[in-house]
Amino acid sequence: MNLVEDFVALFYPRCCFACSEPLAKGEELLCSRCLIQLPKTSYHRWRDNPVWGRLAGRLPLEFGFAFLKFLKGGVVQNLLHELKYNNRPEIGVKIGGLYGRELGEAGYENSFDLIVPVPLHRSRLRKRGYNQSAKFAEGLAEALKIPWEESISLRLQATTTQTRKGRADRWQNVREAFSTVESDKIRGKRILLVDDVITTGATLEACGQQLIDCHCASLSIACIAEA
Numbered sequence: 206m207n208l209v210e211d212f213v214a215l216f217y218p219r220c221c222f223a224c225s226e227p228l229a230k231g232e233e234l235l236c237s238r239c240l241i242q243l244p245k246t247s248y249h250r251w252r253d254n255p256v257w258g259r260l261a262g263r264l265p266l267e268f269g270f271a272f273l274k275f276l277k278g279g280v281v282q283n284l285l286h287e288l289k290y291n292n293r294p295e296i297g298v299k300i301g302g303l304y305g306r307e308l309g310e311a312g313y314e315n316s317f318d319l320i321v322p323v324p325l326h327r328s329r330l331r332k333r334g335y336n337q338s339a340k341f342a343e344g345l346a347e348a349l350k351i352p353w354e355e356s357i358s359l360r361l362q363a364t365t366t367q368t369r370k371g372r373a374d375r376w377q378n379v380r381e382a383f384s385t386v387e388s389d390k391i392r393g394k395r396i397l398l399v400d401d402v403i404t405t406g407a408t409l410e411a412c413g414q415q416l417i418d419c420h421c422a423s424l425s426i427a428c429i430a431e432a
Contacts, residue, residue, distance in 0.1 A: 222287045222296055223280040234299050244274040244281060246431060249311050256431055260406045264413045267395070267423040268316070271403055271431035272304040281430050285401060289333070294340045297401075300429055301344020308427075309349055317425065318394040320346050320353035323412050324360040324383070341429055342399050357391060358412055359384045383412045388419035396421045403428045 218227040221236040228236055248254035249270045257269030273281045288296040308314070322338035330336055339355045346353035362382045385391070398413050409426050417424055 222293065223283050234296060239280055240303075242280070244276065244279065245307075246271050246274050248431075249308055249313065256403060256426070256428070259403070260410060260413075260426070263406065263410050264424060265417065266413075266425060268313075268425035268427075270304075270308075270425075270427040272300065272307075272428070273430040275402060275430040275432040285337075285430065288337050288340070289401070292334065294335045294337070297337050297340025297429075298344040298347075301341040301346075301399075302348045303344075304427070304429075305345040305348025308345075314349055316395065317349070317351055317397040318422075319357075319391065320349075320351060320397045320399060321357050321391070321416065322353070322355055323398065323400040323408060324355070324358045326360040326362065338400050341401065345397070345399065345427065354387075354390060357385060357387050358415065359386050381411075383415045385415045385419045391416055391419050391421045393420065393422050395423045396425070398424060398426045399428065400426070401429045402432050403430075404432045 220227055221232075221239055222234055223239040224236065226236055226238075228234075246254070246256075248256055249268075252268065254269065256271045257266055260266055260269060275281045275285070284296055284300070287293040288300075320342045322336055322342040324330075325333070325336045325338075336355065339353075342353040342355070360382055361384050396416050398409060398416065400409055403409060403426070409428075413424050413426065
C-alpha cells in the first residue's frame with residue numbers, strides 16, 4: 206500500500222494547504238515549516254487577553270481564546286479559505302486537534318463540559334456541506350476528550366456576510382439570529398463556544414447570550430483566529 210501511495214505521489218504530490226509546497230512523507234495537511242511558523246497568539250496563557258477583553262462587559266466570559274492571528278494574505282487566511290470554500294473540512298479538525306493539545310498541556314483539560322460550535326444557517330450548511338466551526342469543535346473535542354454537540358444552537362436567519370461591516374452593523378445583523386434547542390443539555394454545564402474567526406465579537410455575543418439565557422454554568426469561547 207505504501208508503494209502505491211509513493212507511486213501516486215510522484216505524479217500527484219500532496220501539497221501543504223498553507224504554502225502549497227509538496228508535503229514530505231509523514232506530513233499531513235501542513236508542512237513542518239508552516240506548523241512551526243503558525244502565528245500563534247498564546248492567549249490561553251493569560252486570562253485578560255485581547256479576545257477576552259473584546260467581549261468583557263458584553264458577555265460574562267470565563268475564558269476567551271483565539272489560536273492564531275489572522276493577517277491579510279498570510280498563512281491563516283489561506284487555511285481558512287481552504288476550510289470554508291474549497292471543501293476541506295479536515296483542516297478544521299486538524300487545527301482543532303493542534304489547539305486542543307495546547308490547551309490540554311496548559312491545564313484546561315478539565316475546564317469544560319461541552320463544546321458548542323456557532324451554527325450555520327441551514328441554507329449555507331446545505332451549500333457548503335459542513336459547518337467549519339463544527340469541524341474545529343470536533344478536533345478540539347477529540348484532543349481534550351470532552352463531548353461536542355452541533356445541534357444545540359440553531360441559526361434562525363440566513364444573515365448576510367459580516368465582512369466589511371462595522372461593529373454596530375455586525376450586531377444588528379446577528380442580534381436575533383440564534384436560538385438554543387435542547388437547553389437541558391447545557392443547563393449547569395461549562396460551555397466552550399467555538400467559531401472560526403473573531404472580529405468584533407458580535408456573532409459570538411449573540412450566540413453566547415442564548416446559551417447564558419439557558420442557564421449554562423459558565424461560558425468560554427475559542428476561535429481558530431483573531432482578526
